[in-house]
Amino acid sequence: MFAPGTQVRVKNDWPELRGPCHIRTPHYVRGETGVVVRHLGDFPNPEDLAFARPAAVRPLYHVRFDPKPFWPEGAAPDELVIEIFDHWLEAA
Amino acid sequence: MSNILETPSDRLLEAVRSLLTAKGHMTTEDIAERIRITDGGSPAQGARMVARAWTDPDYKALMLRDGTMAAEAMAIPMRGLPPLGVLEDTDEVHNLVVCTLCSCYPRAVLGYPPFWFKSAAYRARAVRDPRGLLGEWGTVLPDGMKLRVVDSTADYRWMVLPRRPTGTEGWSAEQLAAIVREGDMIGVTLPAIG
Secondary structure, eight states: OOOTTOEEEEOOOOGGGTSSOOOOSOGGGTTOEEEEEEEEEEEEOHHHHTTTOOOOEEEEEEEEEOOTTTOTTSOOOSEEEEEEEGGGEEEO | OOOGGGSOHHHHHHHHHHHHHHTTSOOHHHHHHHHHHHHHOOHHHHHHHHHHHHHOHHHHHHHHHOHHHHHHHTTOOOTTSOOEEEEEOOSSEEEEEEOSSSOOOOHHHHOSOOGGGGSHHHHHHHHHSHHHHHHHTTOOOOTTOEEEEEEOOSSOEEEEEOOOOTTOTTOOHHHHHTTOOHHHHHTSSOOOOO
16 A cells, blocks of 8 residues: 555556556556555456456555656646556555 | 447347346346436536535535535435545646546536547647647636646546636525536636626
């Protein structure tokens, strides 16, 4: 579990390259560093639910990112907050 | 067997309904109840919640703590639906909601998503150039106001609690609810009088 304020990195993983999958982690934050805002709750892993497999219940967090490094050319938002599951995060 | 992609949607729907009941997942009454609840969702429901939050500090606190409970307190059916989170606009922060992956939307309180919410253009630009996007809606944020984009990617559904417009002092909750629009609770527009 990650406490609010913890710096985390989204895993730079691309299951799409390995076969059929259903991922709720947007491409644009893979490998990026953010800060845990809060634990939202625990939910069955959608990556298994989508294929009707038994789904482990996983913590879900709101994670805050500074989006400017992603899109330096646009008028990026000042902050971006995204729901990300525990198994996609590692301490940064 | 014909190609499923070429089968008329009403026949597909009938097949799914028949399978749900034949396999015992749901009764026809359950399906009718879900349709009734889904059709009951509309921006007017969210507007009632916003108007009450503007006039009742205890309700506002509940809404920010637990949107699902706040919706249920207004007799909006939430059973079996994803949890509702409420994002508060303040003097310092404006919230904008998008689902870049698909079209996650708080249907119980806002109804069916507007067509543009599901468009690739909105989903891309809301994270990449949200100030430009807001500008096309005629929404200009004050200098120095932080713009927070909330990408609704998983099990929560999000709505915005906008700021109460000046000039509405003394208004009843009913009068206030009448000026709150769908876009105000997504964050593309701001509530305005008239």
